Amino acid sequence: xxxxxxxxxxxxxxxxxxxxxxxxxxxxxxxxxxxxxxxxxxxxxxxxxxxxxxxxxxxxxxxxxxxxxxxxxxxxxxxxxxxxxxxxxxxxxxxxxxxxxxxxxxxxxxxxxxxxxxxxxxxxxxxxxxxxxxxxxxxxxxxxxxxxxxxxxxxxxxxxxxxxxxxxxxxxxxxxxxxxxxxxxxxxxxxxxxxxxxxxxxxxxxxxxxxxxxxxxxxxxxxxxxxxxxxxxxxxxxxxxxxxxxxxxxxxxxxxxxxxxxxxxxxxxxxxxxxxxxxxxxxxxxxxxxxxxxxxxxxxxxxxxxxxxxxxxxxxxxxxxxxxxxxxxxxxxxxxxxxxxxxxxxxxxxxxxxxxxxxxxxxxxxxxxxxxxxxxxxxxxxxxxxxxxxxxxxxxxxxxxxxxxxxxxxxxxxxxxxxxxxxxxxxxxxxxxxxxxxxxxxxxxxxxxxxxxxxxxxxxxxxxxxxxxxxxxxxxxxxxxxxxxxxxxxxxxxxxxxxxxxxxxxxxxxxxxxxxxxxxxxxxxxxx
Numbered sequence: 001x002x003x004x005x006x007x008x009x010x011x012x013x014x015x016x017x018x019x020x021x022x023x024x025x026x027x028x029x030x031x032x033x034x035x036x037x038x039x040x041x042x043x044x045x046x047x048x049x050x051x052x053x054x055x056x057x058x059x060x061x062x063x064x065x066x067x068x069x070x071x072x073x074x075x076x077x078x079x080x081x082x083x084x085x086x087x088x089x090x091x092x093x094x095x096x097x098x099x100x101x102x103x104x105x106x107x108x109x110x111x112x113x114x115x116x117x118x119x120x121x122x123x124x125x126x127x128x129x130x131x132x133x134x135x136x137x138x139x140x141x142x143x144x145x146x147x148x149x150x151x152x153x154x155x156x157x158x159x160x161x162x163x164x165x166x167x168x169x170x171x172x173x174x175x176x177x178x179x180x181x182x183x184x185x186x187x188x189x190x191x192x193x194x195x196x197x198x199x200x201x202x203x204x205x206x207x208x209x210x211x212x213x214x215x216x217x218x219x220x221x222x223x224x225x226x227x228x229x230x231x232x233x234x235x236x237x238x239x240x241x242x243x244x245x246x247x248x249x250x251x252x253x254x255x256x257x258x259x260x261x262x263x264x265x266x267x268x269x270x271x272x273x274x275x276x277x278x279x280x281x282x283x284x285x286x287x288x289x290x291x292x293x294x295x296x297x298x299x300x301x302x303x304x305x306x307x308x309x310x311x312x313x314x315x316x317x318x319x320x321x322x323x324x325x326x327x328x329x330x331x332x333x334x335x336x337x338x339x340x341x342x343x344x345x346x347x348x349x350x351x352x353x354x355x356x357x358x359x360x361x362x363x364x365x366x367x368x369x370x371x372x373x374x375x376x377x378x379x380x381x382x383x384x385x386x387x388x389x390x391x392x393x394x395x396x397x398x399x400x401x402x403x404x405x406x407x408x409x410x411x412x413x414x415x416x417x418x419x420x421x422x423x424x425x426x427x428x429x430x431x432x433x434x435x436x437x438x439x440x441x442x443x444x445x446x447x448x449x450x451x452x453x454x455x456x457x458x459x460x461x462x463x464x465x466x467x468x469x470x471x472x473x474x475x476x477x478x479x480x481x482x483x484x485x486x487x488x489x490x491x492x493x494x495x496x497x498x499x500x501x502x503x504x505x506x507x508x509x510x511x512x513x514x515x516x517x518x519x520x521x522x523x524x525x526x527x528x
Contacts, residue, residue: 043254051174067174067194080169135172160465277512294419298359334432334476450488
């Protein structure tokens with residue numbers, strides 16, 4: 001499955017789940033005006049309005065506000081709770097039968113009733129269309145769906161999957177109106193028919209307008225009269241200028257690290273502040289295990305011993321990220337420090353040289369690092385040049401950087417042309433499984449030819465089937481230590497999530513957390 005639209009467009013959009021929230025996103029008390037419309041800008045595009053497609057952050061932002069799922073993630077939480085459903089539970093001890101009972105009186109925004117038929121239709125439609133840019137890849141284990149009555153849905157899974165509740169609580173679990181969607185093809189009119197807190201009033205190249213859904217029945221308490229979302233199409237300067245001119249109330253996803261640092265340094269008296277939240281976006285160096293150079297374990301170990309994450313974050317990202325020494329990021333159960341424990345936090349030329357010499361490598365290692373700023377932002381090239389300089393300054397490497405357009409980049413990775421390349425990840429759902437099974441399971445999305453039988457045959461099946469997620473800690477710890485020893489990828493950083501807001505805008509602290517759900521309904525704006 002082509003996962004191209006799942007990877008983040010810009011690198012500085014997420015952060016530590018343990019991070020403190022700051023700035024003007026504090027509790028507003030009675031200062032908000034629920035009658036105000038909030039104008040938000042972002043540099044991402046919304047790729048799709050149909051949840052059977054669109055596996056990108058911009059599209060999921062729309063899905064999470066226009067559609068409902070059976071379950072949803074509460075503010076600051078990583079355990080899904082009922083949304084459309086009144087109750088949802090596994091009805092067997094093997095975690096292969098999942099039963100949900102819907103609430104009474106559910107309706108779509110146009111007034112049509114929402115029943116178990118729509119739930120069954122939505123999942124079966126997504127799987128049938130199986131769009132390359134869609135979320136069907138998340139449900140390979142979904143077998144059949146039964147609807148014994150209008151309020152009951154029973155999912156039968158091919159194998160135990162305790163993460164199924166989290167998967168259906170994500171944007172991938174969006175429920176559409178079966179009367180308005182074709183079961184065999186994507187909707188292409190730019191409209192959306194959901195039951196979420198908002199209706200998609202209009203959608204165009206440069207903006208989308210959301211109004212409050214009067215028929216909504218769920219957990220959200222809407223604090224505004226609507227949201228206007230303006231698209232800046234990766235133009236970071238235009239996004240920043242719009243905020244400074246007062247044309248938008250919030251800038252989300254897309255300001256550069258330099259912009260964030262400048263605004264933080266000059267925020268006093270400007271009427272603009274930075275709100276820092278938490279999430280779980282990560283970036284890795286990925287190694288092609290079949291490559292004649294990167295496929296050699298001593299080369300990968302030497303890179304792990306030479307990379308200076310602190311310098312990259314300071315010099316390239318100006319403090320808007322944190323060093324990452326694990327596959328599972330901080331704030332997600334299962335996080336450890338396997339790479340820190342194995343390779344340390346500071347570069348060690350002596351250890352790197354010893355590893356290479358023990359592996360029979362005596363010449364400088366010629367290496368190309370592949371980057372794609374059109375997907376991960378202009379700082380990616382700068383970062384990779386800094387990594388190449390770190391490697392070359394050791395005298396052990398002769399590394400260079402090549403940068404290509406994302407479309408060609410993905411094709412070349414699939415063809416096995418790159419030895420070392422960049423990948424970022426924004427999780428579908430806040431569970432360690434989403435950082436492991438897709439990376440190291442069968443047909444992994446990294447396309448790096450890595451397999452480990454202990455991981456695929458024992459650890460992933462065992463963690464997937466464990467309904468007590470806390471009980472998976474030891475298995476995830478073992479998995480990460482195997483990966484740290486074999487290094488099919490090298491974690492580099494975990495980003496911080498930011499929104500930059502004008503005075504009088506509140507509620508941001510409820511929009512920036514590890515669930516990756518940006519909750520329009522929490523935003524409110526004080527009277528001018």
